[in-house]
Amino acid sequence: MAANPMSQFDVYRIGPEIKVGALDISFTNASLFMILSTISILLIFNIGSKKNSILPNKIQLLAELSYTFVSKMISDTAGSKAKPYFAFIFSLFMFVLFCNMFGMIPYTFTVTSHIIVTFMLAAFIFIGVTVIGFIKHGFGYLKLFVPSGVPAVLLPLIVVIEIISYLSRPISLSVRLFANMMAGHTMMKVFGGFVISLGIVGGWLPLSFSVALTGLEILVAFLQAYVFAILTCIYLNDALNLHH
């Protein structure tokens, strides 16, 4: 297991095989860490919202700071119309953040390092945003692909580019998160391997890199969760306030 830096991404079954029809929905290590993240989030925010004291304690402060952080992020990027989607974006941000952060603990599994997970989230966001856009603006939502102030000659080209860029949103959104997490964790594994293979003599340099990388990866874990959430807000903004 230790030799291969990709083996940390292996998904394996925990407990018996569960099948619904032809579909295998067995409980895996990925499921375990999804549940762990969910439980941690719910626990922290439940404790943080239980008592309503004027001077908040630490957990309450954490919960309220996260709340205001996300709500400010939404109102800054998508305006006041995005209020009904606050809970979804908050859950999304927290879920991605906690999955990323759980991945930073040694011997854990990083849920968000799997393209299928991030792609499902991104696809759900993409479909949801598109549906919201069509509900709010009807077929006028298609004006999104026709930017104003573009010369008529360039219009066919621009519309094609806009459509492609719109359709590539879920892919870019999911691959960004997945690739960042995978690359970072692989790097840490590789440098850890170097420490072992170079031994007590030459292992100090990769060890120091490993330490620095851990800090960097924690930053990336937060940053990617933030980017994921803020891009969702931007897509939502396109659907809610049609600017073109």
Place this chain on the structure above:
Amino acid sequence: MFKKIYFQSIFFSFFFINEAFAAESGGMPQLNPEFWVSQIFWLTLTFGIMYLVLSKLILPKISNNLESRKSQILENIEAAEKQRVDSDAKLKEYDEIISKSKLEANSIFNQAREKAIKDINAKREVLDKQIDQEIAEAEKEIDTLRKNAPNKINKIAIETSSELLQKLIGAEVNNSSISAIVEDLSKRNGDKYYGN
């Protein structure tokens, strides 16, 4: 520099991965569809439950807490403002009372002083009158004394000189001739002795 090393090592790690996977079978575990359905299922389940609990139970509570804190703080600020205004008014009242009582004290003091001055003046007038009277009386007395003085002196002089003559000569001398001489002398030298 660190960034460069970072990206170089990413590149290197991918190189390493490819080599590693050349030895093993399968490639990236992410691209193995064996557990995709399971992951989708569990993701939907956990995320859905988390979303429901957060949106229905927890987030409204947090927003409620924030709102109530905000309103409480606003209320407190309002109360503080009210109390400040009240204390300002009280301070003004106090200042007014102080200045009023100062004025009162001033007027009382002035009245007392005037009264005292009046009393002093009245007493002084009475005293002045008394003194004047006494002076006038004394002057009168002195005047009478002065008026009588030459006659007495003359008398004494006449008697003394008659006795003197009697002792010296041994004969009785006529008083009237002596008194004539004395009067003549006193008239001549009167101005020298009783000069006014």
